[in-house]
Every structure is written in C-alpha cells, then in structure tokens.
Amino acid sequence: MGIITIKDIAKALNLSTSTVSRALRGSYEINAETKRLVMEYAERMNYRPNPIALSLKENRSRSIGVIIPEIANNFFSQAINGIESIAYNRGYHVVISQNHESYERELVSTQYLAQRRVDGLLVSLSGESNDLEHFKELQSKGLPIVFFDRVPQDYITHKVTADNFAGAYEGTEHLIQQGYRRIAHLTSPSWLSITYERLEGYKKALQNHGIPIDESYIKYCSHGGMIAEEVENAVLELIHHPNRPDAIFSAGDRLTTSCMSLIRKEGLRIPDDIAIVGFTNLVSAHLLNPALSAVTQPAYEMGQLATEFLIDLIERPKATIRFESKRLDTRLVIRESSLKSS
Amino acid sequence: MGIITIKDIAKALNLSTSTVSRALRGSYEINAETKRLVMEYAERMNYRPNPIALSLKENRSRSIGVIIPEIANNFFSQAINGIESIAYNRGYHVVISQNHESYERELVSTQYLAQRRVDGLLVSLSGESNDLEHFKELQSKGLPIVFFDRVPQDYITHKVTADNFAGAYEGTEHLIQQGYRRIAHLTSPSWLSITYERLEGYKKALQNHGIPIDESYIKYCSHGGMIAEEVENAVLELIHHPNRPDAIFSAGDRLTTSCMSLIRKEGLRIPDDIAIVGFTNLVSAHLLNPALSAVTQPAYEMGQLATEFLIDLIERPKATIRFESKRLDTRLVIRESSLKSS
DNA sequence: TTTTTTTATGCAATCGTTGTCGGTAACGTT
DNA sequence: AACGTTACCGACAACGATTGCATAAAAAAA
Known part of the structure; x- marks a missing residue:
C-alpha cells in the first residue's frame, strides 16, 4: 500500500476528509472518540501529511533557501552547520544551493528557490554579483532575505558579517609587528563587501604604522580563486614584482591555499622569503606547511545569527523591524607562516 | 502584481486556463495566433509554471535527493559537484542533505525527501546505518535509489564505489616497500562497506609480503572521526602501543587530519617516527606538513556516474535492468608523509 | 442546403489538504 | 410546543497546472 492520504483514511473510516483533517489537528469540534479512531488509524497506516499539497495551499514550504558561492569552502560549510542547527530547531528545512561564484547560476538558483516557495533566503553573494535586482524584486514581493558574509x-535588510575591517587590520598589523614592510594583499573581487572592508583594514594598518600603500601590491581575483589561472597570474606578478613583497595577506580558503602552493612551486620558502597570513577558516590550517597564521571568522555563529534573523522575519512579518547589521569578531591565530625568522 | 499564474493569463486574454496551458506547451490543436498571444503575454509577465502544483499533479519534482554524512568533506563536496554537473544537464535539481553520521538524521532526511517527492535518491550511508529498511521500503514503492561510496x-540496485580494496592494497604496499613493517590501520565504523574493503586490501598487502596481521593495530572510529574523543583515543592507543607502529594507513579526511594533529601534539615526527598514508581526497594534501601521501578517489566521476545511473532508473522505470556495481580506480599520490628517512 | 469533418476552445476532474459554510440531531429553555 | 444552543460532521471550493472529453464554429463534402 503506497503512500496514504487523508482521503484514504476518510474512506476507510467512513468519514469526510474535512473531519479527518480536523481530527488530525485536534480540532475541538470533533468528537473525542472520532479523534481517537482517526489518530489511531493514521498512526497505524503511518500517515504523513503531504508537504507539497500544503505548500500549494498555504503558499509556503517551511523551508529556507541558502544561496552561497561554494560548499567546498570551510567558512561556508561551517556556516551551513550553524544555519541548520537553528533552522531544524525551529521547524524549518534547509535547501542549499551553490553557484560556484557565477552570477548566472545565482540568478537561476534564486528563481528556483522562490518558485519552490521557500519561506526566506539566506544569501552570501557570488563573486560576480553586482546587480541585485533579482533579490530586490523577491523581497518587494514579500520574501524575507538576510545576507551574511558577502553583503x-x-x-x-538584516545583515550578518564578521568584522572584516578589524580582522584585516589585526592580521596586517601582526605582519608589521613581525617586521615585514612590503606587505601585499591577495583578495576577492573588488566590488564585494568583504573585499572592501578587508582592504580598508589592511590599508589602515599600513597607514597607522607609516607604511606607504603600494597599489601594485593589491591583487583582486575576480572569481574568488575558482579560476586557477587568475590566482596564478596574481601570485606570479607578486613574486616577480620588481620589489618583491616579503609578506602576503590573503583572503579566502582557495586563494590562500593556491597562493601557498604557487610560492612553494616557485621555489620560495614561507615565511623566510614570503610570509603569509590568511583570512580563512581552513580547518587544517595548523597542519599546513608551514602552519598557517589565520584570521578566522565565527562562521557557525554567523550562520546561526543570520538564521535567527531570517526566521523572525518570516514569522513576524508585520512587526515593525529595525533592520540590523551585526558584526561579529574575528580571531587571529598566529602560527609559523607569519613569524619572522631572525 | 505578485507571482503570475496560468489563471491570470487566462483572465487577461479572455481564454480558459486549459487553452493557455496547451498554448504554452505548444499543443498542435491551438490556433497559431492564440498561441502567439499567450506566449507573448506569458513572456512579458515573466510567467513560470508553479513547480509545486506540478509536483502535486504529477507526483514528481524533477529533483533528486542526495543523502550524505557530511558536506565538509572533500570527497563528498567533490562528489556533489559531479552529481550537479550531470543532474542540471538532464533537467534535475539537486537537494542535499547531510546527517553528520547520524542514523536518526539519515532516517528523517530520507523521509523528508521522499515526502517532497524527489524522483530518486543518491545515498552514501551514515556511519551509524546498519538498518536499511527505510530505503528498502521506499524502493519497493518505486523510488529509485543508487548508492555510492558507502554502499x-x-x-x-546500482552501486558506484572506488576500488577500495585495490586502493588500500596499493597504499599499504607502498608503506611496506618503503620499509615500514609495523603498519596500523585507522578506519571508519566496521560495518561500512568502505571499511571492510579497505581493511581487506590492507590485510592482503601485509599477507602478500609476509607480515603478520596484528588486530591491535586496527582501530575503528564508529563516527568517522566526527567525535574528536574517539579518534583521539584510537590514535593515542596506537602511539602508546607497547610495540608502537611505525606507520599508519588512515581512512577519511577527518580521520587523517586528526591523526596527524595528534601525532604532532604528542611530539612525534612524521614520517620519522610514524609515517602516514591517508585514504582521502583532501585538496590541500600537498600543502600539509609533511605533504600527505594519499589514496584518492575519483569523487567527481563517482558522482557523475551515480547520477547517470539514477536518472536512467528514473526515466526508464520499466526497462528490465541489470543492476550494476561499478568500481572506479583510485590513485595513489606519494608525498613526504610516507617516505622512509634513510 | 444538408451532412460530415476539422479546428479551436471550454468544462470538469484531478493531485492532497484546509477553510468556509451549512446542516442535523440532541438537548435545554421558556 | 416552539425556539435557541451546542456539538459534531460533511459538501464544496480553493491552491496551480494538466488532460480527457464535450462542443461550438467553421470548413469541407455531400
């Protein structure tokens, strides 16, 4: 006997579907005995309401969509865990959709999730997104959206980020304090919030220590490291710079690992020839050669907070809300890759 | 001006919904002029059929569910990319669900995906699953299921795996050839297929080289490394073994990285005190300290193949099928962690 | 002109569930 | 005896889309 519906129960018990429906949700206007009968039968037949029918009827799905650039990135996979931890507790399912930093795919995913009537969206922008019309339109139609990380x-709307400025400042200052002066910055596409904020932190640290800013030390990778060639070119340009940097402050998992690979491939040593601090959540940072100094974001907490914001938006749509932009502290973990060999 | 339905089009054009529906799918029995009108209007209003209504009507969703233990695992995230590459090309969406190695969560996810009428399931078993009734029942109701990796x-049904036996044999033999004799094996829960197959490969390699098998060298971690304590205990037992192993052949991303951490934390050197070969797809294996020798699986291809199997099953349900068990070759990459310092 | 055929369209049922409305029976109140 | 309450339950429509069947109008054949 395949999947059982409310109709089957009604037929079997000689009741109407409405009665069964009400009995199942414990309506007061159904006789206790009838309720018992229905409940028992439903239990016995392992009845489960059809979520698709409910979605159609109620125009919602009790699920939230997550739109991120890449699953295979420690920051995002940790954030997903945070998201799920809150969502499941509050009765929502989570639908994940990665776009590999492509605007086109971000667009398609967004449409798809909206069509599937997710009740809200958690978004971290792709490396290619500067047009946000697709989000704006959905939001104006009443779909709650909360941005995190790349906002x-x-x-x-609500936004949840790490304190990228402070994190970058701290990472850069650490390099300066170690005695490095020619500090380069390898980063994500220029139009992303994280890029801008980190860049500002980096610049401010240099300024405050009287180090001039050299624009040729700043390299943007417009696909966040997804396109190997791009990172390779950027790193090689730094390595073969007439005044080679003695340290690199790099953003993102992919960017940082690629950068390390290339430096080693070129026969240079870390940190002796070039030191590195990464803005990354790599779980194996301490196992790398050399152990990687890193500014890490509270990814799990960011996911949790963003989800709480979103679900509040979903469940109290009329509440007059003051949208918040939460900024969570980063943490600098110093390891070998940034230590001055004296 | 929210989301537009077929009814809105019908009303606007003074037609019936049936005509609109047929016009949109280009039915031959609709007047060319009417068709044009409908198409144009739909285009202009950016009409998209409601997938939920379709799912309800057709009892399918044009999407496939993926049930895996953990997203934050290089093997699985690579496999997901392979899965998506095929699925999207063939018009299916992919819904990912991780269970963190918990049987309970695997069960819930499975039920959820089935209720949402995914057209098929791609499954890699959780570390806790030995009961498979939930899959069997769904399959008997006509839901195609293809297993991969942990089958x-x-x-x-169709199954796609790496050649775990050969991979483990090769990895172990490599250690033997390097001169290691006291080779331990740190692995996943004993009841998983991957565990068994790799164990057999490991044993066979030892046997063929006349090395006795010491059961106390074989450590199972029943949560695949998700519970830190468990791995810690296992590795510590190995390190403090009266006859300490001089090499460890370890399975899985998490297991391998934890193992390396612990060895280092205990003040031992790799490979001088203990060599390591990991059965893992860690992308940063070459960046670790020391660079990790690894048996890697063709994760992307496994995902692709499994998806092709599944979609064939979905689209040709009656075809008398000989279920296949495909076994793909692994690849051993030798790096520093397993080299004998002579 | 009448009959048949073709063409183009609408009606109604369906998927599973719930909300609205309405109905019946039993009981209490005057 | 007449009416109002209350408790319980069912019919129907709706959500959005598809589809078998019916049918009107137009065209073709008689």
Whole structure:
C-alpha cells in the first residue's frame, strides 16, 4: 500500500476528509472518540501529511533557501552547520544551493528557490554579483532575505558579517609587528563587501604604522580563486614584482591555499622569503606547511545569527523591524607562516 | 502584481486556463495566433509554471535527493559537484542533505525527501546505518535509489564505489616497500562497506609480503572521526602501543587530519617516527606538513556516474535492468608523509 | 442546403489538504 | 410546543497546472 492520504483514511473510516483533517489537528469540534479512531488509524497506516499539497495551499514550504558561492569552502560549510542547527530547531528545512561564484547560476538558483516557495533566503553573494535586482524584486514581493558574509551595501535588510575591517587590520598589523614592510594583499573581487572592508583594514594598518600603500601590491581575483589561472597570474606578478613583497595577506580558503602552493612551486620558502597570513577558516590550517597564521571568522555563529534573523522575519512579518547589521569578531591565530625568522 | 499564474493569463486574454496551458506547451490543436498571444503575454509577465502544483499533479519534482554524512568533506563536496554537473544537464535539481553520521538524521532526511517527492535518491550511508529498511521500503514503492561510496552489501540496485580494496592494497604496499613493517590501520565504523574493503586490501598487502596481521593495530572510529574523543583515543592507543607502529594507513579526511594533529601534539615526527598514508581526497594534501601521501578517489566521476545511473532508473522505470556495481580506480599520490628517512 | 469533418476552445476532474459554510440531531429553555 | 444552543460532521471550493472529453464554429463534402 503506497503512500496514504487523508482521503484514504476518510474512506476507510467512513468519514469526510474535512473531519479527518480536523481530527488530525485536534480540532475541538470533533468528537473525542472520532479523534481517537482517526489518530489511531493514521498512526497505524503511518500517515504523513503531504508537504507539497500544503505548500500549494498555504503558499509556503517551511523551508529556507541558502544561496552561497561554494560548499567546498570551510567558512561556508561551517556556516551551513550553524544555519541548520537553528533552522531544524525551529521547524524549518534547509535547501542549499551553490553557484560556484557565477552570477548566472545565482540568478537561476534564486528563481528556483522562490518558485519552490521557500519561506526566506539566506544569501552570501557570488563573486560576480553586482546587480541585485533579482533579490530586490523577491523581497518587494514579500520574501524575507538576510545576507551574511558577502553583503550588499545599499540594501535594506538584516545583515550578518564578521568584522572584516578589524580582522584585516589585526592580521596586517601582526605582519608589521613581525617586521615585514612590503606587505601585499591577495583578495576577492573588488566590488564585494568583504573585499572592501578587508582592504580598508589592511590599508589602515599600513597607514597607522607609516607604511606607504603600494597599489601594485593589491591583487583582486575576480572569481574568488575558482579560476586557477587568475590566482596564478596574481601570485606570479607578486613574486616577480620588481620589489618583491616579503609578506602576503590573503583572503579566502582557495586563494590562500593556491597562493601557498604557487610560492612553494616557485621555489620560495614561507615565511623566510614570503610570509603569509590568511583570512580563512581552513580547518587544517595548523597542519599546513608551514602552519598557517589565520584570521578566522565565527562562521557557525554567523550562520546561526543570520538564521535567527531570517526566521523572525518570516514569522513576524508585520512587526515593525529595525533592520540590523551585526558584526561579529574575528580571531587571529598566529602560527609559523607569519613569524619572522631572525 | 505578485507571482503570475496560468489563471491570470487566462483572465487577461479572455481564454480558459486549459487553452493557455496547451498554448504554452505548444499543443498542435491551438490556433497559431492564440498561441502567439499567450506566449507573448506569458513572456512579458515573466510567467513560470508553479513547480509545486506540478509536483502535486504529477507526483514528481524533477529533483533528486542526495543523502550524505557530511558536506565538509572533500570527497563528498567533490562528489556533489559531479552529481550537479550531470543532474542540471538532464533537467534535475539537486537537494542535499547531510546527517553528520547520524542514523536518526539519515532516517528523517530520507523521509523528508521522499515526502517532497524527489524522483530518486543518491545515498552514501551514515556511519551509524546498519538498518536499511527505510530505503528498502521506499524502493519497493518505486523510488529509485543508487548508492555510492558507502554502499550496502545485500541490496539490489546500482552501486558506484572506488576500488577500495585495490586502493588500500596499493597504499599499504607502498608503506611496506618503503620499509615500514609495523603498519596500523585507522578506519571508519566496521560495518561500512568502505571499511571492510579497505581493511581487506590492507590485510592482503601485509599477507602478500609476509607480515603478520596484528588486530591491535586496527582501530575503528564508529563516527568517522566526527567525535574528536574517539579518534583521539584510537590514535593515542596506537602511539602508546607497547610495540608502537611505525606507520599508519588512515581512512577519511577527518580521520587523517586528526591523526596527524595528534601525532604532532604528542611530539612525534612524521614520517620519522610514524609515517602516514591517508585514504582521502583532501585538496590541500600537498600543502600539509609533511605533504600527505594519499589514496584518492575519483569523487567527481563517482558522482557523475551515480547520477547517470539514477536518472536512467528514473526515466526508464520499466526497462528490465541489470543492476550494476561499478568500481572506479583510485590513485595513489606519494608525498613526504610516507617516505622512509634513510 | 444538408451532412460530415476539422479546428479551436471550454468544462470538469484531478493531485492532497484546509477553510468556509451549512446542516442535523440532541438537548435545554421558556 | 416552539425556539435557541451546542456539538459534531460533511459538501464544496480553493491552491496551480494538466488532460480527457464535450462542443461550438467553421470548413469541407455531400
């Protein structure tokens, strides 16, 4: 006997579907005995309400969509765990959709999730997104959206980020304090919030220590390291720079690992020839050769917080809300890759 | 001006919904002029059929569910990319669900995906699953299931795995050839197929080289490394073994990285005190300290193949099928962690 | 002109569930 | 005896889309 519906129960018990429906949700206007009968039968037949029918009827799905650039990235996979931890507790399912830093795929995923009537969206922008119309339109139609990590500037909603400025400042200052002076910055596409904020932190640290900013030390990788060639070119340009940097402050898992690979491939030593601090959540940072100094984000907590924001938005749509932009502290873990060999 | 339905189009154009529906799918019995009108209007209003209504009507969703233990694992995230590459090309969406090695969560995810009418399931078993009734029942109701990586033995369907036996044999033999004799094996829960097959490969290699098998060298971690304590205990037992192993052949990303951490934390050197070969797809294996020798699986291809099997099953349900068990070759990459310092 | 055929369209049922409305029976109240 | 309450339950429509069947109008054949 395949999947059982409310209709089957009604037929079997000689009741109407409405009665069965009400009995199942314990409505007060159903006789206790009838309720018992229905409940028992439903239990016995392992009845489960059809979520698709409910979605159609109620125009919602009790699930939230997550739109991120890449699953295979420690920051995002940790964030997903945070998201799920809250979502499941509050009765929501989580649908994950990665776009590999492609605007086109971000667009398609967004449409798809909206069509499947997710009740809300958690978004970290792709490396190619500067147009946000697709989000704006959905939001204006009443779909709650919360951004995290890579957030748009001119967009009114809840946002959850790490304190990228402070994190970058701290990472850069650490390099300066170690005695490095020619510090390069390898980073994500220039139009992303994380890029800008980290860049500002980096610059401010240099400034405050009287080190001039050399624009040729700043390299953007417009696909966040997804395109190997791009990172390779950027790193090689730094390595073969007429005034080779003695340290690199790099952003992102992929960027940082690629950068390390290339430096080693070119026969240079870390940190002796070039030191590295990564803005990354790599779990194996301490196992790398050399152990990687890293500014890490509280990814799990960011996911949790963003999800709480989102679910509040979903469940109290009328509440007059002051949208918040939460900024969580990063943490600098110093390891070998940034130590001055004296 | 929210989301537009077929009804809105019908009303606007003074037609019936049936006509609109047929016009949109280009039915031959609709007047060319009417068709044009409908198409144009739909285009202009950016009409998209409601997938939920379709799912309800057709009892399918044009999506496939993926049930895996952990997203934050290089093997699985690579496999997901392979899965998506095929699925999207063939018009299916992919819904990912991780269970963190918990049987309970695997069960819930499975039920959820089935209720949401995924057209098929791609499964890699959780570390806790030995009961497979939930899969069997769904399959008997006509839901196609294809297993990959961690496959059940007594289950008739397509299966896609790496050649775990050969991979483990090769990895172990490599250690032997390097001169290691006291080779331990740190592995996943004993009842998983991958565990058994790799264990057999490991044993066979030892046997063929006349090395006795010491059961106390074989450590199972029943949660695949997800519970730190468990791995810690296992590795410590090996390290403090009266006859300490001089090499460890370890399975899985988490297991391998934890193992390396612990060895180092205990003040031992790799490979001088203990050599390591990991059965893992860690992308940063070459960056570790020391660079990790690894048996890697063709994760992307495994995902692709499994998906092709599944979609064939979905789209040709009646075809008398001989279920296949495909076994793909692994690849041993030798790096520093397993080299004998002579 | 009448009959048949073709063409183009609408009606109604269906998927599973719930909300609205309405109905019946039993009982209490005057 | 007449009416109002209350408790319980069912019919129907709706959500959005598809589809078998019916049918009107137009075209073709008689």
